[in-house]
Amino acid sequence: KNEVEQSPQNLTAQEGEFITINCSYSVGISALHWLQQHPGGGIVSLFMLSSGKKKHGRLIATINIQEKHSSLHITASHPRDSAVYICAVYNNNDMRFGAGTRLTVKP
Amino acid sequence: EPEVTQTPSHQVTQMGQEVILRCVPISNHLYFYWYRQILGQKVEFLVSFYNNEISEKSEIFDDQFSVERPDGSNFTLKIRSTKLEDSAMYFCARRLTTGANVLTFGAGSRLTVL
Numbered sequence: 645k646n647e648v649e650q651s652p653q654n655l656t657a658q659e660g661e662f663i664t665i666n667c668s669y670s671v672g673i674s675a676l677h678w679l680q681q682h683p684g685g686g687i688v689s690l691f692m693l694s695s696g697k698k699k700h701g702r703l704i705a706t707i708n709i710q711e712k713h714s715s716l717h718i719t720a721s722h723p724r725d726s727a728v729y730i731c732a733v734y735n736n737n738d739m740r741f742g743a744g745t746r747l748t749v750k751p
Numbered sequence: 752e753p754e755v756t757q758t759p760s761h762q763v764t765q766m767g768q769e770v771i772l773r774c775v776p777i778s779n780h781l782y783f784y785w786y787r788q789i790l791g792q793k794v795e796f797l798v799s800f801y802n803n804e805i806s807e808k809s810e811i812f813d814d815q816f817s818v819e820r821p822d823g824s825n826f827t828l829k830i831r832s833t834k835l836e837d838s839a840m841y842f843c844a845r846r847l848t849t850g851a852n853v854l855t856f857g858a859g860s861r862l863t864v865l
Binding site: 685686687689692738743744 | 784786788792793794795796799807809840842844853854855856858859861
């Protein structure tokens with residue numbers, strides 16, 4: 645069983661839709677990262693969470709430590725949001741990655 | 752904050768050759784990480800480095816791999832005797848020890864072993 649599970653694996657949405665990507669993990673963590681990987685391969689860190697909720701623009705990330713679950717929400721999705729979104733959990737300088745969710749937003 | 756620059760962006764090498772991938776800048780106030788992503792697969796942690804020492808390494812990071820600070824500014828990943836399965840994108844990332852603790856990734860170095 646993977647230590648970090650993401651769902652869905654693939655997601656296609658129409659522009660403007662509200663999007664949720666989920667991440668469940670089975671190990672103890674000190675923090676959780678949401679990353680965005682563009683088609684060219686570059687990786688950008690979106691959020692680092694250890695509790696609660698964070699918001700940046702149209703992106704919202706939440707984490708429930710007790711349930712070992714995090715969600716990434718995108719409001720008013722846009723084609724430029726199309727990318728792979730990766731959940732990664734962090735503990736003692738070791739990071740474990742989910743397989744990623746490939747999001748395609750159609751105009 | 753300075754960006755993380757990786758060189759080379761792409762390297763093609765023959766099986767059995769040694770490869771050195773570089774990452775700048777480096778500071779004593781940063782954690783540095785190397786990750787690997789084989790094409791079509793998920794990102795994998797290789798090693799973390801802080802204050803001239805490896806702080807954590809994964810099971811992937813065996814004797815074939817080493818990390819160094821050869822001149823105090825670069826952070827290098829050396830892969831000895833490359834194998835076909837070492838073909839991957841290698842990402843360097845840094846994390847400040849203070850403030851937001853956000854990871855900043857380099858653009859990656861694509862290694863192709865023939």
